[in-house]
Structures are given as C-alpha cells and as structure tokens.
Amino acid sequence: MEQTKIVMDQLKAFDPEISKGLQQLFFNDKQEKVQKWQKLFEDPVFYPKYDIPLDAQRQLAYDRLKKVSEAKLFSIFDFNNDPKNLLTAHEMLGYTDGSLATKFTVQFNLFGGTLMATSTDRHMPFMKKVDDLTNMGCFCFSELGYGNNAPKMETTAHYDDKTKTFTIHSPTTLSQKYWITNGACHANQAIVFAQTIVKGKNEGVNPFIVRVRDDNMKPCAGVTIEDMGFKMGLNGIDNAKLKFNQVKIPRENMLNKINDVTEAGDFVSPIPKVTQRFFKVADRLLSGRLCIAAMCLSTCKMCLCVAVKYSQQRLGVGLSGESDTPIMAYQLQQNALMPLIARTAVLNFGYNDAKDLFANPTGREFEQIKTFCVVKTMVGWHLQNAATVCRERCGGGGFTAHAQLHQGIAGAHSGMTAEGDNRVLMQKVVKDILADLQQKRHRLPAMTKCPRKGIPSQDFITDLETLTNLIYYREHAEIKNMTDILKKKIMEEGKKFFDVWMYEVSDEIQNLATAFGERIFLEGALNRLNAAKSDKLKEVLFKTIRLHCLHQLKENLGWYLMNGVINAKAAKYVDADYQQAVKALVPHINDIIEAYDYPRIAAMNAPIARDYVKFNEQPDSENVNAAGGLFDFKKGPKL
Template sequence: MSTPAALRALLDGRWSDLRERTRRQLGVVELPPHGLDRERHREHVLRQLRVLASAGHPSTGFPVRFGGGGDLGGSVVSFEMLGFGDLSLMVKSGVQWGLFGGAVQALGTERHHERYLREIIELDLLGCFAMTESGHGSDVQHLRTTATYDAAAGEFVVHTPEPSARKDYIGNAARDGQVAVVFAQLVTDGGEHGVHALVVPIREPDGSPCAGVSIEDCGEKAGLNGVDNGRLSFDNVRVPREALLDRYGHVAEDGTYSSPVDGANKRFFTMLGTLVRGRISVAGGALSAAKKALTIAVRHGETRRQFTRPGGGEEVPILDYLVHQRRLLPALATTYALHFAQEELVSTLHEVLGGESDVDDRRQRELESRAAGLKAVATWHTTRTIQECREACGGAGYLAENQLPQLKADTDVFTTFEGDNTVLLQLVAKGLLTGYRDHVGDLDALGMARFVATQFVGVVIERTAARPLIERLVGAVSGDDLHDRGWQLKLFEDREEHVLDGLVRRLRAAGDGDAFEVFNDAQDHVLRAARVHVERIVLEAFVAAIDRCPDTEAAELLERVCDLHVLSAIEADAAWFLGHGRLTPARAKSVTGAVNRLCKLLRPHAATLVEAFAVPTEWITAPIAQR
C-alpha cells in the first residue's frame, strides 16, 4: 500500500466503510452558489437536506426497527463528513437528526419512538431542539420556561414567564420546524422536579404559528445563514400528558411524579449526558473544516511562487519558505493529533451509550468530561487554523470563491455552541478535581474545595486503550533526545499533575472563604488544568494511532508529524516549562530549532498529508486549490 493510501486508511479508521460510502453520498449534494441571500440559502439547504434523507444519510444512528442502522458512533462520523461541504447543511442536519431526533430517541420511551422516529428520519417531521434561553445558555439547570401539569385536563401547560425565558437561537425555528423538543422546569402538585423535555407543536400545517406560540427570526448572522435560527415563546400552550419525554421522569394521570433516577441533580446530569453526541459531533465537524482549509492552503502554497533564489532561476513556491511552513505545518500536525483523539472519543461514545444495556455512571461521566474538553480544544484549533490558512493565502484567501472566508465565518460560532468553550473547560477541571463523584453537582464551589483538600490523594486521569504502550514508553524515558517519545509523554503528564496539584493547594489555601470567590479567584488555574489535561490525552491518542499503523513508511512519517505537534506545543508553552524548571533556556532554544528542522523535513510530504484527509473533490471549488 502506498503511503498516501496507508495514511487515508488509518485516518478513516474503524468506520472506514461508512466514510467511503458517505463520500459517495456527498457527491450528489450541491454546494450553495456564491451570493445567495438568506432566504434562498435556506431554501437551498432544505432541498439538500431532503437529498441527504433520500440517500439514507441520516439513518445511521437510529434504531434498526425504525429504518436506522443502529450505529451511534457511525452517526457522529456521518455528521463529521458533512463538515467538508456546506456547514449550514451540516448544522441543519445536526439540528434535525442529531439534536431533535437524538433527544426524542434518548429521552423518550417506546411510544415516542413509534410515534416520531421514522418521520424524523425521513424528514416528514422537521423539528427543533429548544433548550437555550435568552437569559440562560450554559446554566441549563436553572432555565425559566415552565411545564405545569393540569391533572383535571390531563395536560401540561408550557409557558414563558418572562422575556429572559424566551428560547433563543433555536435552529429550524424561524422557517421550517413543525415541532420542538422544549426543555422546561417540570411542575406538578407534588412540587418542582427540575428540567424535563416535552414535544410541543409550534406550527400549523399551513406554516402559521400554533396558538400561544410566538416565533421570531434571529435574522442575519456572521455565518451559517442557511440555518433558520429563531426565537420561541409560549403563552400557556397546552400539550397532552404523553408529550413528556419520560424516560427519566414520568407523570401519572393524577399528577404523581416518579423517576428511575434518585435525586434531582443526578437525574439532570443523567438526562443531559445522553445528549453528549451533539458536543462530540461539533468537534468532529470543526476538524473537517480545518482539514478542508489546510487542503486549500497547502495546495496554494505548492503552486504559488514568489521571488527567486540568488542567481536567478524559477521563482520559489511559497511553501518552501520556513515562515510559511511554520504557519501551516504545525497546524496540520495538530489536526492529525486531534483527529485521532476524536476517533477514540467516538469509539468510547459508541461503547458507552450505543448499546441497549444500562450505562455505567462512571464511564459516562468520563465520556462527558472528555467530550467537553476535546470540543473546546478542537474548535479553538479550527478557528486559529482557518485564520492562519486565510492569511497564508494572501489576498486570494480573502476572495469568497476560494472558500476560506466562508469557512471562517461558519465555524466561528463553534466555540460557543453546544457549550461555551471556557465553561466546558471548567466542567473538565471540576471532573478532575472531584474524581467524577457519583453525584456530580452535589458540591458547591466551596464544598468542592473542601473535598479536594481533605480527600484528594492523586489525580484521576482517564486512560486510553493504549495505556500499556504509554507506560512502556514513559518507563524507557531517557530525556536526552527531544524526539524521545517517552520523554515527551512524561513531560505532558508531569505538567498535568503539577498544575492539578497547584490548583488543589490554591483551593486549600482559600480555606472557608466565600464559596463563589474561592472558585472564581482560581479560574485561571482551573482552565489551565483542563487544557493541559486535554493536551495529554490528545498526545496519547496520537501515539496509539502510530502504534496501530501497519504500514512502516506511513508510521515513520507520522512519527515526525507527532514530533512536530508535540514540540510546537512545548514551544507555545515554553514560559511555563521554563518557569517551572522543566526546560533549561538552552533546551528551550533547542525546541525551536527542532521545530524548524521538522518543518523542513515534512515540507515534501505536506501535499500527501492533506490528500490523506480525502476531502471530496466536488467540495473543493477554490480556484487556488485546483491541481
């Protein structure tokens, strides 16, 4: 097998057949013409969504008995592949089949599945995922919309009590959605039972809003204008008792509430945990956009020439310049690293939530934490990478026809939807500090600090499937060579443990102060702890991928790509490594020199590395990227 083919096979991984089938399906999907106004873009996206439905694209993750493929991990991979094309189409498909359909599947029971899933898959029922409110985005547990049960009528009354409780930025709401899965505080005669979800009609068959439902269009956005984001408000809208998606909370005819999960906090986090697929999907879709941008920029760098060498001759391809290599190749290396981490994460999702058996709480918490951390790191990486690619292509990169401006506009919001990245990293840090306690959320900030100070003995660190390999490499560390994989792994582990230990000491030193101030004052440290934790996980995933690569030449190339990823990350965080005695000044200078040498070494392989992403040819229309 040739090196490009071997790299592609490794990148396609566990779902290689599905990836190849999806590439063929994508061949019938049309990219939107440049210059479409918002309404025509929305019309185009809806037409292409129907093309996807006809091709069987959305069925992968749904149960077989409803026409699906029963492949949860595969559904994330299918979504990820759409990131090579029109991102509005990717997001709208995610709203319809991932968020809306996924909520019905995960939170509903058999009668909801029988009633809705086939129509959702076949696009006979378009829906919304109405969670975010104007006043409550990340703090879902305290959203204000209410669903109050009226036992005499056997109905729930869904109500927006104040302007800040308006459902905001809801995909499919402004134009196409017929129903919405509405998240609301559930109220019965027995009291309040926390956030639950109900299926609520929002439009009549003629497209007009249902009685009591107010619909607004969010209007023009910086990107993703093929997605009809809207705002929903409810004025005492009545829905039948059966509208409650009651897998985790049931209301009997007389209003009696029951749940298979004890405790409001545990029930809330269990319910939200089943929806983690959306967060994982965003990370994968973002990485697809980064791969496309790198493909365009590297191809341009291979063909664009400027200035001659001393003595004349042909002008030099701009990718031959070290400064240009430094712009693109470390980003390319990190994209490979994040791809392999994403692949591990999707496999874990499939194993933890993809079966019929009960979910292990500890594994689910670890999955949620890793999903939060990787989504944050991957989407920030995509934002930086696309900007670097745009600049690396000069003025040509600013032309709409070369696709980079649209990629930049469409992915910018990825850092804040499906969870604001800064908040997500705090979630990761909290998981590390509390050791994924059985009842996440029972501790307030001060209580968590006290728990850490009194019970924290060692760092709770997730381990990859390749942990024996990692331990063997670390055990053989010499530290004499910057390319020594054991030294690199040990350096990342040591940094993570040191940062976490420092955070624990900082929280302990705060003592019994104000709960909010204790945690708020340490947030810089909290975010660093989460970030270095994720960086260690990503490196381990890359190492594991190289180990399972069967092609010797491809594996050797990936060894150098991994080195560039690691050493450029060390260079970027050199201040910490120097300040904490992990690098001497001379060693830090050596890191910079090693990054330069790796860039030159990998320059002849740049085209091979981006071609291995196998972005469908039909979806790279940029003139500067044509070979």
C-alpha cells in the same frame, strides 16, 4: 543542489501507500461509507452558491438536508445500531457546508437523539417520521437569560390532572428559547425543556414534544416565533426565538423514559434529587459536543487542504527575482502550515478515541463528559486558529468566498460557543477531573521517567519519549497546583468555593483542562504510532507527532523553564530542532493532505485549490451567480 530545487522536489513527493494508510487511521469507521458520502456530494445542490438572499440560503440548506435524508446514510435508530455513524455523518457534512451540518445536528442529534434517549413506546410513531423530515424538529433548551445556567430556565410545564394536559409557558423576555436552529423556517415540531410543575411542586426540567407549526407551516396557537436574522456566518441556519403562551399539550407528549407524570398527577422518578435529574435529561448536549468536534475537525482539514493546494501552485519571487517559486516552498509558509497539519492529525487521533468511547462506553461512562467536552473545545479552537492562519497565508486568494476558508472561521466561531461556551466547558472538565480524583478513578498518564527527577538534568529533550513525558507531566503538575490552591484558599483561608473558582483561579482551570486535553490527544496519536504496521507509515506518524510535541514544548517553554522541569541549555536546542522537524515533514505533505477525505470535494467546491490561474481566465461572474457555483449544468463540474 540549489535550495529551491530541493524544496520543490519535496513538495512533489507522494507515496500512495502511506497516504492510504493515513486515510484509514484518520477515518475511524467503515471505509465504504466515505465513498457513499462523496458520491452524494456530487449532486449539484451541494455546489457553493454566493450572493443569494437569506431566505434562499436557508432554503438551500434545507434542500441539502433533504438530499442527505433521502440518501438514507443516517437514521436516528443508528444511535442503537451504529452509534459511530452519527459522528461519521457530521464529519462528512463538515467538509461541505456548516449551515447544513448544523441543521443536521439539530434534527438528528439534538432532536432525534433526545427522542431516542428519553422516549418510550408511545412515541414510536412520532419517531418514525424524523429520518424523512416529516417531523422536522428543533431543540428548545437554551433561554436568552440562562445560556450558561440552564437548570434555572424559566419556561414551565404545568400539569393539570383534570384535562390530562401540560401547559407550556414562557413568562418573561429572558425565558425565550433562544438561538433555536430550524426554528425560523423549517421546524414543525419542538422538544421543549421546561420546569415541570406537578401538584404545585417544581420537579425539575423535563423534555416535552410541542408542535410549533401547523400543516401550512404557520406557527401554532400560542407559539410566537421570531427570526433571529443575520449572523456573521452560517446564514443557511434559520435561528429563531420561540415563546410559548399557555400552550396545552397532551400528557403523553412528555418524554417519559427517565421521569414520568401519571394520569393522576404523580411525579415518578428514579432520581430523588431534583438537581441531579437535570443532567440526565440534558444528555444529548453531550453527544452534541462530539458532533461539533466532528464538524470542526473536517472543516479544519478542508481549510488545510485548500491552503496547501493553493500554496503549491501560487508563485512568488524566487532566487532569480522572477515569480517562479511556489509559496509553499518558503519557510514562512511551511512554518505557518506544517505545525497545523501535524496538530490536526494528533487531534484527529484523539477525536477518534472519543468516537470509540461514544460507541462503546461500557465501564468508562464517567470519562465521557470530560473527554467529549475537551475534544469539542480544543478542536474548535484549533479550527479557529487554523482557518485564520490558512486565510492569511493565502492572501487575497483566501479572502474570496470561493476559497471556502471563511467557512472555517465562521464554523469555528459557531462551534466555540454553541452547546456550551468553550471556556465554561473547560470549567466543567476540571470539575469532573476533581470529582474523579476524589473517587480515585481519574487515570493519570503514565510517564517513563519523572520530570521532577530526571529531565532537568537532561541537555537534550527533543526525543519523542522525553517530549511525551513533558506533555504528560504538565497534567500531573496542573492537578497538583489546582488541588493545592483549592486546599489553601478554601480549607485554610476559609474562602467560598464560588469566589475562588470565579475570581481567582480562572487561568489555572483553563491550564489544567488544556493539559488533560493535550494528554488524551497525544495518547491517541501514540497509540496509532505504536500500532502502525509499515515502517513507512510509522515514520510519517513519528515525524507528525514529534513536530506537534515540539510545537507544544515551544509554546510552553516558559512554564517548563520556570518550574525547573527543563534546563536552559536544553531549551536552547528546542527551536532549532523544531525548525528541522517542520522541514522533515514537508516531503509528506501530499501523503497527509490526500489522506483527508476532502480533496475530491475540493475539486468541485474550491477552485483556488485546483488551478487558480485557469480559474481567473474565466469571467468571475460565473462563480458568483446563483446558478450553482462552478457547476456547468451541461458539462458537470469544471474539473
């Protein structure tokens, strides 16, 4: 049979049973939640609008947030009752609007979540007004000068035992609270983190509730709010700089679950060391990182769905010279998109394990920081790469705003440096691994054969078991490399830790954290493969994971060869097997894409994913006006 015909048949294949099975594996929560969110997104407020002024973009993001709040699909009390629901909400919002998702994460995780974690009974009336946005919050943590050195923040909260008040103050330009989401327009309340000065002594950073706007939404006395203006994307987010000029707040506004100041002005804390107090109160940044991963993962699936559906209809030149072949048939398109689809699934499974760890950390609390950080960084970078490739592979079709792919690029950039610069978080991951190694609690991945002994003699290394061993081995090797270097440079050569860490081992840090991340993602994927009940599902999972592993091996071939972990003869087969693995997954492309929870939303939001020729029959002005994108208010979405 003609080659084009074979590929075109593969592109049409669809097995609803497999797709259903995958959908249940991709979404790690109660399935009925998805339908509720999808139903909500049919509200016209969620249809894309373009070319609207900054003010209107922010208002739109707020209107959407209000709709989400009214739908009562999430409550801050879910932190206690249904912790997974926090992440589920972020996944669903990541499919629709990054600005909305960001405003949501600040209101419900950073603001609401910090309240849940650090409040006491006296704050309950305040907290009951968070879900419905009566108390609309911002999270005043980062300062301009201390983005990556938050413990050194300059904002102060001085306690005065005569008036029983704290005075919140920003002494310098560098101490402005910076990038504060919800700050420029919608927040009336803030949680402000400040150095807590009691009886002349700095007791470290604590959170305080500070009202920032009055009932008329004017800034309160002493509070200066400056709009941060236009950004490279996500302009529905109203970011601000906040300065406090001797703002007095009642003692009770201190969030005092962990530390407290008594009326008489005694600082009370279960943690004696000031430096250690910091990480306890800044706790919500941690779940925040998983929230970002949730958003990025969905946005990534959105991008892949749009790119694949467009590529399946978009015709390019065929054997006859006519434009009769869908571009998804080309090896060029498959080699670009299929590995991204495979990796997205593998990251999804690792993320799902992190979601479980978030919901039930008992006995594994220490694993949270390194796991959540590496999930955040690696999903964010993957989104950046995937959205970029999807945009490029859709050509001009992907450059238009109605393709939605720009959301992926802007969302990735926001995710990569918000709530911790990814590269700095990777340093944190390695510090945690090193500390856990010392405490003998870092669990290393179990290999079925040791690469140092067995694999270099193997001439065939592309079976899944060997691939797994190779990926797992990288973590072992990078840990040994790092500990050897640190031992040599610090113990033997007497160098300062800071100097070695900041000036000599940057790449080694990133490599070790990456190796750890790749391992936990792969573990997550293999667990799904092993647990899969149907043979058909097992087969798709197997092909997906193997393609991902082959891609990893291909990307790191130099390292494996240089270190003698594999031999050159074996390496020569990798590329051909990889090419075959790409082709082998193509017949399951619809099974996977339809298993995302996005296609129903795509039908409304991304016209090029539907029928790009039909879309181009209509005057485009209809798609760019402010009235509601593709939504015809008389007839509903043009499906």
